[in-house]
Amino acid sequence: SDQPLDGAVALVTGASSGIGAATARRLARDGSAVALVARRRDRLDQVASGIAASGGHAVAVPADLTDPERAEDAVQETLDRLGRLDILVNNAGIMLLSSALHTSVEEWDRMVSLNVTGLLHVTHAAVPHLIYAASTSPRQVADLVNIGSAAGRTVRPGSSVYSMTKSGLGAFTESLRQELLSEQVRVSMVEPGTVDTELVDHLNETVWDASRRQVAGIEALRPEDIADAVGYIVTRERRVAVNQMLVRAGDQT
Ligand code: NDP
Known part of the structure; x- marks a missing residue:
């Protein structure tokens, strides 16, 4: 049957859980092969x-994206194995919330090295x-989707550097x-x-x-809700x- 993304190849970062995994499943269902x-x-x-069990095609490309060489290799490996690249979803990210006074600067470095540097590489x-894909595909277009955060707009105590990475991503996205x-x-x-994911598991x-x-009494979004977007x-x-x-939970301020 004809799917909107038949023949396309997508690369989804952070595809091992949460929003990335749901997005990979969604793109595969729409006909794309997925790295x-x-x-x-x-x-x-x-x-x-x-994905294979539902009739789609996906390949695992293990990589720590905070390593610039691995980040580049992951793109090349996708090209080598799937032949082209039509869609990039920059989704991998970590959120380590803490007050600027009490945090270790190492936590800030970890966020910046993935949410910013890894994404850039x-x-x-x-x-x-x-x-190249845009110029050769029947869709006549290619897509780059960055996953920001409502925290890039609505800043709270403890979110300083996380919010900085996400609001800076907004500037990068618009210029690009x-x-x-x-x-x-x-x-x-x-x-x-x-969104209900493993993101908060890394918090102390x-x-x-x-x-x-802060989110008590709010029904969180599901990863599939963002994959839909x-x-x-x-x-x-x-x-x-x-x-x-901008997709907030229904009851979220
Ligand atoms: P998860 O923790 O479930 O997913 C994060 C993903 O990033 C995982 O697949 C993880 O895989 C990957 N990742 C972490 N470190 C690295 C690394 N060094 N190299 C490569 N991949 C890495 O959380 P979410 O699904 O919630 O997060 C996805 C994105 O959504 C993030 O950018 C987050 O900031 C954003 N977001 C999430 C919200 C939420 O409420 N959940 C709200 C707003 C934005 P692995 O550990 O296997 O490397």
Whole structure:
């Protein structure tokens, strides 16, 4: 049967859990072959077999994206194994919340090295291939989707550096969008509110409690809700460019 992304190849970072895994499944269902990038190989293999079981095609590409060489290799490996690159979803990210006074600077470095530096290295390696895909695909367009956060707009105590990485991503996305317009590469950002994923598992207990209190009584979004947003963006026809989507939980302030 004809799917909107038949013949396309997508690379999803952070595809071993949460929003990335759901997005990979969604793009595969829409007909795209998918390269799954993250560190945990066992989890990537699980996502890949799930996709295969539903009739899709996915390959696991284990990589720590904070290593610039691995970030570039992950893009090249996708090209080698799947032949092209039509869609890049920059989703891998970590959120370590803590007050600036009490945090270790090492936590800040970890966030910046993945949410910013890792994302930049993947993007730099991928863009030439996206441009080529746009010029050769029947869709006549390629897509780069960055996963930002509502925390890039609504800043709270403890979110300083996390919010900085996500709000800076907004600036990067908008500049790149304008630069790549004439190349038929659409660049967009999806900004999720509270989603039920493993993201908060990396918080220390105190911050975890505080962040749970903040969302107490709110039904969190599911990873599939954000995958829907990404799926919507990349399946639009070439004349449509959805630049930004802010998707909060229904009861979220
Ligand atoms: P998860 O923790 O479930 O997913 C994070 C993903 O990033 C995992 O696949 C993880 O895989 C991967 N990752 C972490 N470190 C690295 C690394 N060094 N190299 C490669 N991959 C890495 O959380 P979410 O699904 O929630 O997060 C996805 C994105 O959504 C993030 O950018 C997050 O900031 C954003 N977001 C999430 C919200 C939420 O409420 N959950 C709200 C707003 C935005 P592995 O550990 O195997 O490497």
